Amino acid sequence: MSGIDAAFLSRGIAEAAALRTDTCRITRPGDGERTRNPATGKYEDPEPVTVYEGPARIPSRANSPAGSARAADGGSAAWQVSDFPLDLPLDGPGYTSGESVGPGQTVTWLTSATDPELVGRVFGIVAPARQTYAVARRFLMREVVS
Secondary structure, eight states: TTTTTTHHHHHHHHHHHHHEEEEEEEEOOOOOEEEEOOOTTEEEOOOOEEEEEEEEOOOOOOOOTTTTTEEEETTTTEEEEEEEEEEEEEESSSSSSSSOOTTEEEEEEESSSSSSGGTEEEEEEEEEOTTTOOSEEEEEEEEEEO
């Protein structure tokens, strides 16, 4: 590796893993057609497919738009739209075989070691975040709150 050795990168991966004290579940839309529920008369989407469930964190990013909030409106409705980084392990347990984490999927925060208000919050993955010498899989996620 030019300029960086494998031991240094391994330490970075271990340090990033130690910071992932929260857990999340990432799902994609289910396969198949919507079906009509005879009890309610409403159409329902297929059950979502779990792509990943395991350790995660929302890292702080100084001088970054991630974590920034902005107002949005449409007609008589108003929303607060916020972007956040998402940090997942590079690989290993938690990933569903044959599935990939990516844009258009939903992130549901399951546990948080330091912020109980994160639990139950739902985000959408907007884009992957690429970097050289990655020590984590990173994505940009968005939360929309009315």
